[in-house]
Amino acid sequence: MKPTDTSNPDYFHKVVDCQWACPAHTPVPHYIRLIAQGDYSEAYLVNRASNVFPGILGRVCDRPCEPACRRTRVEEKPVAICRLKRVAADHRDDIRDRLPKKPATTNGKKIALIGAGPASFTVANDLAPLGYECTIFEKLDKPGGLMRSNIPAFRLPESVLMDELGYILDMGVELKLGTPVESMSALLKEGYDAVFVGTGAPKGKDLGLPGREESEANIHIGINWLEEVAFEHTDKIGENVLIIGVGNTAMDCCRSSLRLGAKDVKVMARKPRAFFKASEWELEDAEEENVDILVNHSPKAFVHENGKLTGMLFELMEYDLDEAGRITEQRVVGEKVIPCDDVILAIGQENAFPWIEDDAGIEFDKWSVPVVDKVTFESSRKGVFFGGDSAFGPLNIIWAVEHGHQAAISIHNHCRGLPLTDRLPDQINLSSAKMGMAEWRYSNAFDASSRRKMEHVELVDRFKKIDTEVELGFTAEQIATEVQRCLNCDVHTIFDAPLCEECDACIDVCPVECLTITPNAESEKELRDALSASDPTVDQDLFVSTALPLTGRVMIKDENICLHCGLCAERCPTSAWDMKEGVIKIHHAADQLEPTEA
Amino acid sequence: MTSFVKPKILRPNEPLNELGLARVDYEGNMSTLCAGCGHDSVTAAIVRAFYELSIPPHRALKISGIGCSSKTTSYFMNDSHGANTVHGRMPSFATGALSANNDLATIGISGDGDSLSIGLGQMAHAMRRNVNMLYMLENNGVYGLTKGQFSASADLGSLPKKGDPNEFSPIDPVAFALSVGATFVARSFSGDRNQLVSLIKAGLKHKGFAMIDVISPCVSFNDHKGSTKSYAHTYEFYSQAVHADYIAPSEEIVAAYDEGEVMPVELHDGGYIQLRKIDATYDPTDRGAAFNRVMASDNANEILTGLLYIDESQPDLHETQNMEARPLNQIPYAELNPGADKLRALQAEFR
Numbered sequence: 001m002k003p004t005d006t007s008n009p010d011y012f013h014k015v016v017d018c019q020w021a022c023p024a025h026t027p028v029p030h031y032i033r034l035i036a037q038g039d040y041s042e043a044y045l046v047n048r049a050s051n052v053f054p055g056i057l058g059r060v061c062d063r064p065c066e067p068a069c070r071r072t073r074v075e076e077k078p079v080a081i082c083r084l085k086r087v088a089a090d091h092r093d094d095i096r097d098r099l100p101k102k103p104a105t106t107n108g109k110k111i112a113l114i115g116a117g118p119a120s121f122t123v124a125n126d127l128a129p130l131g132y133e134c135t136i137f138e139k140l141d142k143p144g145g146l147m148r149s150n151i152p153a154f155r156l157p158e159s160v161l162m163d164e165l166g167y168i169l170d171m172g173v174e175l176k177l178g179t180p181v182e183s184m185s186a187l188l189k190e191g192y193d194a195v196f197v198g199t200g201a202p203k204g205k206d207l208g209l210p211g212r213e214e215s216e217a218n219i220h221i222g223i224n225w226l227e228e229v230a231f232e233h234t235d236k237i238g239e240n241v242l243i244i245g246v247g248n249t250a251m252d253c254c255r256s257s258l259r260l261g262a263k264d265v266k267v268m269a270r271k272p273r274a275f276f277k278a279s280e281w282e283l284e285d286a287e288e289e290n291v292d293i294l295v296n297h298s299p300k301a302f303v304h305e306n307g308k309l310t311g312m313l314f315e316l317m318e319y320d321l322d323e324a325g326r327i328t329e330q331r332v333v334g335e336k337v338i339p340c341d342d343v344i345l346a347i348g349q350e351n352a353f354p355w356i357e358d359d360a361g362i363e364f365d366k367w368s369v370p371v372v373d374k375v376t377f378e379s380s381r382k383g384v385f386f387g388g389d390s391a392f393g394p395l396n397i398i399w400a401v402e403h404g405h406q407a408a409i410s411i412h413n414h415c416r417g418l419p420l421t422d423r424l425p426d427q428i429n430l431s432s433a434k435m436g437m438a439e440w441r442y443s444n445a446f447d448a449s450s451r452r453k454m455e456h457v458e459l460v461d462r463f464k465k466i467d468t469e470v471e472l473g474f475t476a477e478q479i480a481t482e483v484q485r486c487l488n489c490d491v492h493t494i495f496d497a498p499l500c501e502e503c504d505a506c507i508d509v510c511p512v513e514c515l516t517i518t519p520n521a522e523s524e525k526e527l528r529d530a531l532s533a534s535d536p537t538v539d540q541d542l543f544v545s546t547a548l549p550l551t552g553r554v555m556i557k558d559e560n561i562c563l564h565c566g567l568c569a570e571r572c573p574t575s576a577w578d579m580k581e582g583v584i585k586i587h588h589a590a591d592q593l594e595p596t597e598a
Numbered sequence: 599m600t601s602f603v604k605p606k607i608l609r610p611n612e613p614l615n616e617l618g619l620a621r622v623d624y625e626g627n628m629s630t631l632c633a634g635c636g637h638d639s640v641t642a643a644i645v646r647a648f649y650e651l652s653i654p655p656h657r658a659l660k661i662s663g664i665g666c667s668s669k670t671t672s673y674f675m676n677d678s679h680g681a682n683t684v685h686g687r688m689p690s691f692a693t694g695a696l697s698a699n700n701d702l703a704t705i706g707i708s709g710d711g712d713s714l715s716i717g718l719g720q721m722a723h724a725m726r727r728n729v730n731m732l733y734m735l736e737n738n739g740v741y742g743l744t745k746g747q748f749s750a751s752a753d754l755g756s757l758p759k760k761g762d763p764n765e766f767s768p769i770d771p772v773a774f775a776l777s778v779g780a781t782f783v784a785r786s787f788s789g790d791r792n793q794l795v796s797l798i799k800a801g802l803k804h805k806g807f808a809m810i811d812v813i814s815p816c817v818s819f820n821d822h823k824g825s826t827k828s829y830a831h832t833y834e835f836y837s838q839a840v841h842a843d844y845i846a847p848s849e850e851i852v853a854a855y856d857e858g859e860v861m862p863v864e865l866h867d868g869g870y871i872q873l874r875k876i877d878a879t880y881d882p883t884d885r886g887a888a889f890n891r892v893m894a895s896d897n898a899n900e901i902l903t904g905l906l907y908i909d910e911s912q913p914d915l916h917e918t919q920n921m922e923a924r925p926l927n928q929i930p931y932a933e934l935n936p937g938a939d940k941l942r943a944l945q946a947e948f949r
Contacts, residue, residue, distance in 0.1 A: 074607050126725040438602055446605035501829045502789055503634040505815065508642035511607045513621075532621075533611045561609055570602055573634025573817045 001524060003546045003554075006494075009535035014541065015559050016489045018081055023402040025586045026050040028065055028081050029490040033442060036483040041095050041181050043088035050586065052122050052401050053147075055160045058086030059471065060151050062248075062279065070487050073538075073561055074512070077451035079485045080413045083474055089160070090473050093539055100129035100590075102172035107131035109415045112192040116179050117145020118332075118397045119388030122404025126589040128171035128409060136173060138140040139180030140231070146218050146389070147397060149227035150249065151491035152538075153287030153467035170376065184356040184384075194383045194411045198400070203352040203390035207244060207345050209300030215309035215343075219302065222249045222346030229256050229466070238341020239263045242312055244299055247277035251348035251561070254291045259466040262498075266338065267293045270317065274325055282304035287410035287468070303337055311339040322324050336553040349394050369393060376420040383414055418595055424587040430580040433491050434569070440579055442491050444566040446511065447484040488564050490497050492582050495555055497545040502553070504576055506568035514558040517548065517566060533559045603921050624649045626674040636788035636814030636829075637666060637736050641673045643791055644705065645736070647798035648675060651703075651844075660693055660701040663688040663717060665812070666736050666743050667709030667736035686717025689724035693915065694730050699925035700916045704731040710742050714769045724796035725807050726781040730914040732801040733809045735771050736788075739815040739827035746819025752798035757824030769809040770896065776889050776907055781809035783888070783907040784842070788815065790903070797905060799844040805866040806914045813901065834903045839891070840882050841874040842905035863910055864884075873905060875887055882907055 006012065014020050018028040026047055028199055048053035051061075061082050069078030090222050109132050112121035116138035124134040142148055144161050167174055179186055185197060204221035206212075212219065218238065222245070228234035241262045243254045246269040254265045265285070269276060272295050276283065283482035287293065297314040304310055320329035351369055356362055361372040363380035370379050372386045378388055387403030410420045433440045455472045461469050474482065504533060507515045518530035530536040534542075538559035547554060569577040585591075604625070624645045629638045642750050648658065657678035662668035664685035671680050685693040688706050696704060711733050724733070739752040748756070751771065752764045764889050774867070775783045782804040786794045794812065801808035813832050819830045823866065835949045847868035861873040873882055881887050888907040895902035916923075926934060 073610060245600060366626065445602060446607070501634070501821075502833065503636065504639040504642065504789065504791060504813070506633045508638055509604055511605050511622075512609055533609055533613055535611055550830055563607070565603075565605070567602060567604060571633045573632065 001520060001527060001544050002539065004543045006543075009426045009584055011541070012428055012492050013426065013584050015209065015492060015562075016582070016584070017068040018065035018079075018098045019490065019584065021064045022050070022430060023255050023399045023501070024051045024166070024405065024585065026065070027490065028582065029486055029488045030583070031088060032079070032081075032084055032486040033488065035479065036443065038514070040088050040091035040586050041093045041098070043271075044092040044095060045098060047085055047088055048278065049528055049588075051402075051563065052125050053083050053118060053164045053397070053566050055164050056091075056147060056156060056250040057398060058082060058084075059160065060147070060156050061085070061398055064398070070489050070563070071485060072202060074563065079487075080451055080454070080474075080482050081513060082340050083454055083471075084482060087474050087479050090164045096162065096167065096170070098514050099167055100171060100307060101123075103129060103131045105131065106172075109133065110191065110193045111135070112137065112187060112188075114195070114197050115145055115175070115199035115390070116143035116165075116175060116407035116509070117139075117198050117388055117400065117402040117405045118147060118388075119407070120145075120196060122401045123196050123198070123387065123408045123411065124173040125171065126151055126405060126408035128168070128173050130412065130590060132411075132415070134173045137174045137179050137181050138175065138177050142180050142231075143177065145198070149230045150223050150252065152226065152252050153228070154255070154462065154470050155252070155261065156532065157467065162272055164413075179307055180355070182355050184340040184360045184362070188360065188384075193415050194385065196407055196411065197379075197384070197386045198352075198388045198404070201349045201351045201354070202461060203350045204345065205350065207299060207347060209299060209301050210332065211304050211309075212330060215302040215304045215330075218296055218309035218342045220342065222343045222344050222536055223349055224489050226252055226256060229260065236261050240340040241265045241342045242338060242340045243267045243344045243346055245269075245346035245348070246293065247346060247348070248279060248282050249283040249349070251278050251286045253344045254286055254418070255289055256466070257342075257343075258289055258291070258316065259463055262342075265291050266340075267291055267552060268297045268299065268312075268314065269293060269295045270339075271300045271327070272296065282570040285456075288456065288463075296337075297336070298332075300335065302343065309343065311342055313337050324375045346351055349389075351390055352442075352569070352577050353390075365500045373420075375408040375423075377403055378410055378414075378420060387409075391525070392518050405588050409592060411585075412589040412592055416595055424592055426587070427585040429583045429585065431583075433566075433579045433581050438570045440566055442488045442579075442581070443484060444491070444564070444579070445489065446478070446487075446563055446565050447481075452478040452482045453487065490582050490584075491564050491566070491579050493562060493564070493566075493568060494578045494580045495543070495545050496576050496578070497547070497555065498549055499574045500548050500555060501570040501574055502548055502550050503575075505571040505573065509567045511565065511567065512561045513556065514560070514562045517553050517555055520544070520547070520554045527554075528558070531556065531558050535560055600829065606870070607731070609841070615649055616934070617654060619649065619652075621645060622651045624655060624675050626676045627672045629673045631666060632742075632816075632818045634817035635666070636738060636812075636816070638672050638673070639668050639788040640734065640736055640794065640812050640814055641789070643788075643794040644798055645674045646791075647795050647802065648703070649831065650795070651799055651802065653703050653802070657702060659692075659699075659704040660707065661664065661688050661691055661695070661704070661916055662707040663712040663841055664711075665709040665712045666816075667707055667740070670711055670736070671707050679690070685721055686712050686715070688712070688717070689720040689729065689733075693724060693727070693729050696730055697768065697921060700730060701763045701925050703792065705802070706733045708733065708735055708753040710737045710739060710749040712769075714771065718750075718796060720776075724776045725775055725778045725809065727915045728779070728781055728806040728912055730806055731808070732798065733805075733807065734798075735809060735811045736814040737811055737827070738769065738814050738820055739825070740816050740820040742816045742819055745818070750933070751827075753826040756773060759819055770892070771809065772906060773889065773892050773896075774780075775809045775811075776892065780809050780907075781806040781909045781912045784809065784905045785811045785901070785903045787813045787836060787901070787903060789829060789833060790921070791837070793838065793841060794902065796841065796843050798855060800842045800871045800905060803844050803865050803867060803869060803871070804908070804910070806910075806912055820922070832901060835899055837895070837900045837902055838876045838904050839880050839902050839906060840904035842908075843872045845870040845872050845927070863908055865910060871908065875910075881910065885909070890945070
């Protein structure tokens with residue numbers, strides 16, 4: 001095989017599994033090291049540069065990083081990345097003087113941002129310091145979008161939300177609350193240089209089963225109901241509540257119900273647990289609050305008496321699964337009525353743009369989703385951009401942030417008359433982590449500690465008020481342990497083949513046997529076979545060196561299982577191996593090049 | 599001193615041997631040898647061989663003399679029996695231990711200083727008595743612990759790191775072993791892991807004295823230009839004559855090689871050592887031919903490796919001396935110690 005090309009920044013980026021998995025590419029190991037050093041403010045700012053809302057995301061992020069975490073390849077649980085993000089936010093000093101400032105003068109370009117959610121705020125965060133006049137239009141009376149209306153305050157306190165939105169508003173962003181945009185065509189005539197749509201996916205799906213109309217008063221659409229709760233338009237619910245659906249919205253609905261007076265809350269799932277859409281930790285949190293989750297119940301009808309909902313009829317399902325766990329057969333094996341006072345439907349949400357006219361020049365596909373470029377986030381109308389859930393349907397906050405970053409680059413280019421595709425590619429900077437003999441500027445020794453468990457408020461206390469935050473944050477001892485669980489995947493093993501004298505020291509000292517020296521082969525499979533227990537099903541590359549000087553064999557390394565412990569570099573007599581910290585530069589709007597003079 | 603520890607980690611798909619043990623279960627303390635030392639590589643090969651043979655660590659004996667090489671018994675199989683003994687006297691210790699218990703898989707680790715200078719007589723007699731052990735001679739041509747003086751295996755004209763070339767004729771452990779009647783004589787190189795592991799497995803299964811002379815470069819004092827025991831020199835002049843694979847009694851011999859190139863040698867446990875001859879003219883069961891070939895290679899500056907001589911027909915010391923087959927610790931006390939009267943009767947025979 002040809003030697004691995006490590007000059008492409010993606011090669012090392014991919015090795016940092018958490019950062020690679022994060023839509024906004026937050027440099028996770030870097031900020032965890034800063035936390036380990038007690039530099040919470042810097043850790044916060046490093047986070048903020050990528051994901052804009054560390055305090056918010058440290059509580060409610062969907063955490064695509066954690067399932068990807070390399071730690072799961074040597075033990076069960078990943079590093080508590082998300083909770084460490086919260087640590088950085090909780091313990092930061094006042095960092096306002098270290099944030100981008102409102103510029104003294106604007107550049108005269110006006111940007112309209114529709115919807116005051118994470119996507120619009122990210123665009124504003126990236127563009128306002130560059131001199132853009134950003135105006136955010138919000139139909140509700142308070143900003144935050146889904147972060148406010150759909151995430152209950154017991155998971156995300158209002159003060160945390162307002163702090164981080166406030167940082168962006170302080171950059172000179174105008175926020176127009178209670179100002180719904182009712183006509184895109186009208187807005188387009190107001191002379192904005194660019195329009196960004198970040199209105200989310202505001203339409204909760206309904207369930208048109210028999211009895212729906214008759215029981216209307218006690219059937220609620222999940223996201224609408226959560227919004228009513230968040231804005232205190234609803235403050236009670238029946239004693240027996242059924243939640244239909246088992247996604248993260250369902251989890252927020254069932255836990256909110258318990259705080260509004262429900263005594264018995266059941267989450268009804270159509271399929272077995274392996275098919276649940278909710279994150280594992282959200283399921284755990286709900287179950288900790290004694291929410292029942294019933295599987296294999298498929299809703300059939302709403303049961304009502306005298307115009308009032310009394311229960312719900314379910315078909316009891318049975319499924320046959322194949323070896324891969326996919327459903328091959330399903331059948332109804334019975335029916336059951338489960339009595340209840342209220343039903344909350346949490347079965348998904350959709351985009352809805354009733355305010356965008358057909359002749360506004362914005363194309364929609366057959367599912368009424370706007371046609372949006374996946375790189376530039378521009379719609380079919382020049383100068384109109386989409387991001388967040390409104391672009392491609394419901395995702396999550398961290399995706400909305402990344403969409404915002406990318407849309408901001410596009411808007412910046414659009415306003416400067418540059419092609420939207422002129423975007424700076426990612427870069428990587430590698431610098432040696434060596435401090436001396438067996439000394440590195442990162443804590444390289446493998447720490448076998450298990451994941452720290454977040455302490456929660458006692459059950460009896462947490463139901464007293466709806467805005468009592470359940471998670472208490474990590475203690476100092478928990479922080480000290482959890483940071484050491486991070487494997488520092490961004491400190492890369494760098495091999496300099498001409499220096500190697502094939503003594504095998506690195507191979508022997510590697511605790512996971514991810515290295516070997518072998519004659520080169522035609523196929524990756526042959527090389528993998530030379531390794532002990534290489535797992536090609538994991539999407540990680542095989543590093544292949546150039547020919548070694550003494551025998552012409554090659555050094556190969558299985559990037560999948562490497563723990564970045566640096567023992568290969570400590571053991572190498574000729575420094576052919578070195579540990580180098582890789583800083584991946586992911587460019588945002590502020591980094592983009594100025595147009596060159598023609 | 600090393601300041602780090604190799605953590606014990608099992609991967610999700612960690613391969614296990616017949617005993618359900620992983621390779622890491624055969625490892626020992628963290629090596630305190632210099633980074634890049636050939637001896638660490640030999641240690642890793644020993645670990646792999648014992649792991650692959652599924653030898654229970656508590657059924658193994660590891661012993662050594664004094665020197666860098668002799669430190670290495672600490673670095674594998676923490677659960678085995680073992681001792682660091684007196685400089686050059688490991689063969690005597692092994693002879694005693696095996697007399698008491700001939701059931702243990704026994705590996706002695708020594709170096710060119712420990713074996714070829716102070717311990718030359720000891721090694722010679724263990725060989726001619728055919729003590730049932732594997733004797734690893736980690737050969738780097740210098741005294742590493744005392745900062746790199748030439749040892750008895752240093753080649754004529756070989757350059758030290760500083761000072762004058764070596765003026766004394768070297769002792770070749772392979773030629774020496776052949777001359778005093780060792781029944782399993784091999785040479786290998788710490789840099790050829792696959793060959794070394796095969797030889798260790800074959801040597802452990804050989805009944806009698808097995809010697810492997812392993813070129814194991816000293817990175818600190820004998821890895822420079824002009825050295826004949828450096829990595830670069832060994833890789834350059836390295837040549838393989840015979841490859842030896844141990845085939846367990848339960849396995850079938852797979853003759854995937856041309857006629858004449860493969861030669862099975864039956865072992866006492868019912869298994870085989872399958873010799874794959876890279877040089878078809880070489881007969882590793884002919885002691886005289888082996889001696890000639892080793893001498894010819896020496897003259898040609900060729901580092902001849904592989905299983906160079908094997909004679910499975912000779913009785914080992916235990917058998918020659920008619921010693922008790924059962925380990926002494928498994929013999930009932932009354933039988934082991936028949937009493938004062940029996941002793942007096944025995945003594946009377948010699949009066």
